[in-house]
Amino acid sequence: MRVPNRSPRRQQPRPPVPYTAPAGRRMSVRGLANSSPDGPDLDAYREAVGELLVEVGALAAASSTKARQVLIDQRLREPAIAAVLDDTPQGLIGARETLLLEMARYQPNARSSAGDLAALVRIYLLSRIDVMWWRDASTFVTDAEVHHSTQLVDLEWLRRRGLLRFRYTEQPRTVLGRGVRAVRRRVLPDATPRTAGLLFRRARREVVALLNDIGREFTAATTVGTPPLWVTSLVRSAEHQYRLRRLGYAAMVPSGHCLGWAVDVEMSWYERFGARDTLAGILLDRQRAGELNVIDEGQAWHICLAPSATRRLRRAYEAEMGI
Structure with a gap:
């Protein structure tokens, strides 16, 4: 947590300044903003997904399995949804089959961010925007690939030099480390978010610049004493993604995390500081500007960087690091 300096304390947070894309930013030829003549209309897609979720919620009973399948068959073929799914590597048919399989296998549990079937469908369908954006990107298949990739930088190296404006914690690697973490949570249960931490403390340069x-925007919009932005997950290997699935997490495949372009940021913890809505507004402003895809997953929100923003953020990273 930030320690206030001796300057006068701000009594009220400044309202967040609505994010707007920098002037002159080029849009991708594949239409990566929310509305573009060259690609799917993401506003229409998100709206159609929202309408579908209402119907899925009404068919949540176990006896409604057949009705849910018919509903998915019909709704995924609607133009607003089909336009996005057709533009993913799996295509519409592959996405439909994967979603139906995910629904058939779904078992609610405390670890999963999908509290019910409707949440599972929402997370899956909204995450297809990530996959559509980055359909030509290579997956980090193994843990070793993540550790040794030259496309990623070490966050700890940057943190020690005061070059990060966000925080994270790593997963304990030993029994002793896990024991220390457990004791700390019992003594100071709300001092940090309740998260397993990062398995890989590595990230793409553009993602570092984004965070x-x-x-910086979050800090400027909140009162002194509000902790900085907290990141709970960054790049993952496909190997680790399947580990998470076996443990019961709603870890979708393919995933923007396994491509290195998706991040999870803590949200619920900021309620105790009165800052959750501020952070939500910042993220949604950037989604409206076409820079991010945002998925509300409860305790944490999933965000994925749009390809149209990478050039600006790479320049920002190089300027910050003095490259």
């Missing part, structure tokens, strides 16, 4: 940018 620094959001972190």
Whole structure:
């Protein structure tokens, strides 16, 4: 947590300044903003997904399995939804089959961010925007690939030099480390978010610049004493993604995390500081500007960087690091 300096304390947070895309930013030829003549209309897609979720919620009973399948068959073929799914590597048919399989296998549990079937469908369908954006990107298949990739930088190296505007914790690697973590949570249960922490403390340069940018905006919009932006998950290997699935997490495949372009940021913890809505507004402003895809997953929100923003953020990273 930030320690206030001796300057006068701000009594009220400043309202967040609505995010707007920098002037002159080029849009991708594949239409990566929310509305573009060259690609799917993401506003229409998100709206159609929202309408579908209402119907899925009404068919939540176990006896409604057949009705849910018919509903999915019909709704995924609607133009607003089909336009996005057709533009993913799996295509519409593959996405439909994967979603139906996910629904058939779904078992609610405390670890999963999908509290019910409707939440599972929402997370899956909204995450297809990530996959559509980055359909030509290579997956980090193994843990070793993540550890040794030259596309990623070490966050700890940056943190020690004061170059990060966000925080994170790593997963304990030993029995002793896990024991210390458990004791700390019992003594100071709300001092940090209740998260397993990062398995890989590595990230793409553009993602570092994005998180620094959001972190600065969040700090400026909140009162002294509000902790900085907290990141709970960054890049993952496909190997680790399947580990998470076996443990019961709603870890979708393919995933923007396994491509290195998706991040999870803590949300619920900021309620105790009165800052959750501020952070939500910052993220949604950037989604409206076409820079992010945002998925509300409860305790944490999933965000994925749009390809149209990478050039600006790479320049920002190089400027911050003095490259």
